[in-house]
Amino acid sequence: MKKFFNLSSVLILMIIIASLIFISLNTAFAKQFIQEAPQVSSAPSISQESASQNSSSHDSSESSDPTELHPKVAENAEKLKEKAAEKDIAIQITEGFRTEERQDALYAQGRTQPGNIVTNAKGGESYHNYGLAVDFAVKVDGEVTWDVNYDGNGNGKSDWVEVADIAKDLGFTWGGDWEEFKDYPHLQMEFGHSIRDLQDGDHHLF
Numbered sequence: 551m552k553k554f555f556n557l558s559s560v561l562i563l564m565i566i567i568a569s570l571i572f573i574s575l576n577t578a579f580a581k582q583f584i585q586e587a588p589q590v591s592s593a594p595s596i597s598q599e600s601a602s603q604n605s606s607s608h609d610s611s612e613s614s615d616p617t618e619l620h621p622k623v624a625e626n627a628e629k630l631k632e633k634a635a636e637k638d639i640a641i642q643i644t645e646g647f648r649t650e651e652r653q654d655a656l657y658a659q660g661r662t663q664p665g666n667i668v669t670n671a672k673g674g675e676s677y678h679n680y681g682l683a684v685d686f687a688v689k690v691d692g693e694v695t696w697d698v699n700y701d702g703n704g705n706g707k708s709d710w711v712e713v714a715d716i717a718k719d720l721g722f723t724w725g726g727d728w729e730e731f732k733d734y735p736h737l738q739m740e741f742g743h744s745i746r747d748l749q750d751g752d753h754h755l756f
Contacts, residue, residue: 616681619646620755623739626720627684630737633716638703640689641713644735648678670731680748682755683738686713698726698734710734 619627627643634641648656650673660667669676677683687694688709690702698710705712714724717737725733741755 617647619681619684620739620741622741623682623684626717626722626739627686627737629720630686630713630717630722633720634713637705637712637716639709639713641686642689642694643684644687644694645678645685646683647681648676648683650674650679653679669733674749675745677738677740677745677748682740682748683736685735686717686737687735688713696735 618624624646627646631641631643653669653671653673653676655663656669657672659665673679678685687696688700688702689695690700699708700710701707702709703712710726714726714734714737718724721739722737723740725731725736725738743755
């Protein structure tokens, strides 16, 4: 009986030792597996990176609100002065880029402020506000004249209309051709974009 008890004790002890060895091996194996397993990176996935890059590209293509004339508009305004001079017509660019505050002030003229109505566009509703328009005037002896029938070169055609024709050849739209509100000094280049497009932030032209 005593021999049987001793044998049982040895078996139990061996089982305990084997269990401890098994647990130890499993723990070591688990640690090694964790170290060798691919780590989940906190960096964005390819799709996330693409979305981020697309977002950055989108943001850079739509610049902030312009604060000056579009380069092409400015270039063609200078060409207009040169080509008008070839016809013995002197002109002055009286206004180019216009802030929305300035636009609102002009809109108020003749309505809530003294003066004549000079525009039907409020702030943000004019191509001037996006650097895509200029105003011009014909000059007589160094001073501007607002007489749209003035024929300084004596060819039987209004200097204003002659300048407008040159401007249209350069790609400008002339306010004097408008039906509802004729704006003779006004020239604009839309580049295929409506005011709504520009209001929505489509400034990638800059």
